Amino acid sequence: MKSCLIVDDSKVIRMVARRILSELNFEIEEAVDGQDALQACQKNMPDAVLLDWNMPVMNGLEFLIKLRQEKGGDRPIVVFCTTENDMEHIQKALMAGANEYIMKPFDREIIEAKFAQVGLL
Amino acid sequence: MNSADFQFLADFLKKGSGLVVSEDKMYLLESRLLPIARERGHNTLDGLVAELRKGTDSSLKVAVIEAMTTNESFFFRDTKPFQIFENETLPALIEARAARKRLRIWCAAASTGQEPYSLAMILKENAAKMPGWRTEILGTDLSSEVLEKAKAGMYSQFEVQRGLPISLLVKYFRQVNEMWQIDAAIRASVRFQKLNLMDNFTHLGKFDVIFCRNVLIYFDQQTKAEVLERMSTMLEPDGVLFLGGAETVLGITDKFKPVTGQRGVYQHAA
Numbered sequence: 001m002k003s004c005l006i007v008d009d010s011k012v013i014r015m016v017a018r019r020i021l022s023e024l025n026f027e028i029e030e031a032v033d034g035q036d037a038l039q040a041c042q043k044n045m046p047d048a049v050l051l052d053w054n055m056p057v058m059n060g061l062e063f064l065i066k067l068r069q070e071k072g073g074d075r076p077i078v079v080f081c082t083t084e085n086d087m088e089h090i091q092k093a094l095m096a097g098a099n100e101y102i103m104k105p106f107d108r109e110i111i112e113a114k115f116a117q118v119g120l121l
Numbered sequence: 122m123n124s125a126d127f128q129f130l131a132d133f134l135k136k137g138s139g140l141v142v143s144e145d146k147m148y149l150l151e152s153r154l155l156p157i158a159r160e161r162g163h164n165t166l167d168g169l170v171a172e173l174r175k176g177t178d179s180s181l182k183v184a185v186i187e188a189m190t191t192n193e194s195f196f197f198r199d200t201k202p203f204q205i206f207e208n209e210t211l212p213a214l215i216e217a218r219a220a221r222k223r224l225r226i227w228c229a230a231a232s233t234g235q236e237p238y239s240l241a242m243i244l245k246e247n248a249a250k251m252p253g254w255r256t257e258i259l260g261t262d263l264s265s266e267v268l269e270k271a272k273a274g275m276y277s278q279f280e281v282q283r284g285l286p287i288s289l290l291v292k293y294f295r296q297v298n299e300m301w302q303i304d305a306a307i308r309a310s311v312r313f314q315k316l317n318l319m320d321n322f323t324h325l326g327k328f329d330v331i332f333c334r335n336v337l338i339y340f341d342q343q344t345k346a347e348v349l350e351r352m353s354t355m356l357e358p359d360g361v362l363f364l365g366g367a368e369t370v371l372g373i374t375d376k377f378k379p380v381t382g383q384r385g386v387y388q389h390a391a
Contacts, residue, residue, distance in 0.1 A: 085278060087296055090287060101287040103278050110282045116200065117286050 002120060003027045003044075007037040007060065008052040008081070017050055017081070020108045024121060034058025038066055045072045048120050050111075051098075053082035053089070061096055068097045077118050081106060122147065126170045130185075133173060138186045138263060139319045139344045153188045157181075187264040190339070194232040196285035197239045202334070202363050205383050207243050210361055214329055215250055217359055224256045227328045229318060229352075230336035231260030234271030235284075237311045238303055240332070242289055245307065259325065261316035268313045274303035318348050322355075329357050334385075335365035342373060349374045353389065362387040 004026040006017045018028050029046060031037035033055040040046075049067070053060040060080060067073040077099045082089070085103040093101055100114045115121050122130075130150060134140040142150065151166065158169040161181070172181055197203045214224060224244075228237040237260035244256055262268050281290055281301045294301045316322055318336065331352055337345045353376035356362060362377060364370070364385050370377040377387040 087291065090291055094287065094291065098287075103282060106282075110279075113195075113283050117284075 001025060001027050002047040003029065004048040004050060005029045005031060005037060005040055005046040005076075006050045007031045007034065007055070007063065008050075009033055009055040010052070013052070013081075017111070020111050021050070023108075024112060024115065034060060034063030034066075037063050038070075041067055041070065041073065041076070045070075046076050048115070049076050049078045051078055051080050051082075053080060053084045053093075061092065064093070064096045064098060077120055079114055079118065122150070122166050122170070126167065129170060129174060130166075133182075134186065134189055135341070137182065137319075138190050138317065139340045139348075140186075140189055141339060141341050142189070150189070154185060157184050157188055183265075187266055190263050194235040195283040196235045196281070196289075198236065198284055198334075199366055200284070202332075202385055203239055203243065205386055206240065206330070206363070207247070209383055210330060210386070211243070211247060212250075213359075218254075218329070222251075222254045224251075224254060224330075225326070225328045226256070226258045226330045227325065227332070227355075228258065228260045229316075229331060229333040231262045231268070231271055231313060232264075233267045233276075234260060234274060234303075234311070234313070235276075235280075236260070236332055236334070237271075237313075238274065238307060239284075241307045241310045242293055244310070245293070256310070258311045259328075260311055260313045261322075261325075262313075263315070263317050265315050268315055271311075271313050272308070274308045275300045276303070277301075319344070321351070323351060325355065327355055327357050327360075329360045330363070331356055331360070332363045334363055335368070337368050338365065346374045350376050353377060356389065358389060360388070 004021050006014050006028060008014050009032055014030050021028055029040055031040050035058040051060045051064065064078055079100040079102060080093050080098050081102040081104060083104045090101050099118045102110055102114055127147065131142045134142055154166055154169060158166055161169065163169050172178060173185065218224060226240055231237050237258050241258055260271060277300060281294065293304050293307055295304065349370060352362065361380060364387060366385060370387055375390055378390045380386040380388050
C-alpha cells in the first residue's frame, strides 16, 4: 500500500481528499501546514504528497523546496492542489520540483487522472 | 414520452446518424433534447417530436442529431492508446516512411478536439526525429457545434486537468481569462472538417493511422461493418486503426485483425 501525505490548512479539503485517496488505496497522513508536513516527512517519508499552496506558518512552495533538500526528499511524488491557477504559479511549482499540479476545485476524476499520470496508480 | 414518439425518435436517429438508442437511454433523449425543445417554445419533447414528424425543418433535424451524438472528450483519453501511438506506431512509421517523409492521421470522431490535439502534441514532442516531414492530422465529426469548439482550441480549467500532464499544459497552452487555449502552432497542425460516418468518406484519401474510438459503439452491427469496411480501403497497407477500449472488430468484419500486444489497435487482415 502506498502512502500519501495530505497537506492543507482546511479540514474540509483534507477530509474530501482523504476519502478520495483512501478509496484509491492510499494510506493517509495529514498535515495542517508546511512545517507540520516537513516534520511528518522527516519521521516517515511518504510515497506521495498532495500539497496546498497558501497555508499559515509555512506555505506549500517553501515546504517543497525544503523537502527536496532533505535526505530521501527527492523520492516523494508531489502533486500541488491549490486555488493558484495561473501560469506563473504553475511554473514556479514545477521549477521547485513539483511532479503534477491540480487547480482547485478538484474532484475524484481529476485526482485519479493526475495520480495515474505520475505513476502512483 | 409515449412509446410511439420514442420509436419515431429512435428511427430518426438511426437513419440520420446511425445512432442506436435503446429504451433504457430514454433519459439521455430527455436531457439532451429538452434544451432544444425549450429553445423552440416547447415545454416537453412531445412538441419537438411533432415538429420533427412534419419533417419540414432541416435545421431542427441537424440540431437533434448533433445534440444526441456529442460525446465527452479528454486529452489523452485512456492514456494507453496514446502511449502505444508514441512508442510503437510512430517509431515504426518513421522507419517505414523514411523516404516519403509523410504521415497522415485521421481522427474520425474528433469531437471537441482533444484527441487530435493530443496526437499533435505527441508529434511536436517527437519533431526532432522527423526533420523535414509533412504531417497532417484531420479531425472530423458529425457535429458542427463541437467542431467550432475544436477549432477554437479553448478549454475550461476542468477540461485541461483531465488527462493532460501539467508539463504539456505549461508548454502548449496559454491562459485566456478563465480559459486555456492550445497554442496556435498546434491548432494549425490539425484540420477540422464536418463529416457523417454514414456518408461516403473515401474522398478523404489514404491514411497511415485512423483513430475511431468510442463511436462505433453507437452503431448497430451492420453499420459498424459498413463503416469499418470503408475505412479499410482508406488505410495504408501497413497502417493501423485505433478503436475504443470497449470496441472490437471480432464478429463484425474480417477486414481487420488485432495487432498482437497492442490492445485496441488493428491492422489489415490480409
